[in-house]
Amino acid sequence: MSFNWFKDSSPVSFYGISAGIIKLSKTLAIFLCLVGLYWGFFKTPGILTDQREYYRILFVHVPVAWMSMWLYITLVFWAIMGLIFNTRLSFMMASATAPTGALFAFLTIWTGAFWGKTSWGVWWDWDPRMTSM
Secondary structure: OOOOHHHHOOHHHHHHHHHHHHHHHHHHHHHHHHHHHHHHHHHOOOOOOOOOOHHHHHHHHHHHHHHHHHHHHHHHHHHHHHHHHOOHHHHHHHHHHHHHHHHHHHHHHHHHHHHHHHHHOOOOOOOHHHHOO
């Protein structure tokens, strides 16, 4: 199956292509998320530091942070493609990616604050050792 960018980038033809992929993608994403959460929370060994079991939130926090960054990079890609080729599908993809990126960014901030509260006793601390690389 070949994909012609100019012919298949109209919303009418793209909806036909994406309708067949969406069920498989949704099922695969849910399955992989559940496997990852189970593996991260129940199959990883405990560590004997002052973190105790608090470190397990990193199995949610870090992937969510990476996903939010990836979604914003995808948003920029589709916006640039829309500006270059002036296709409606590109702008539709960019506008569809924005709320999901914002949701993952919110989850990144929330899980980071949750981990900070359980680990350090405060929701956020502006200590330079924690906020800089």
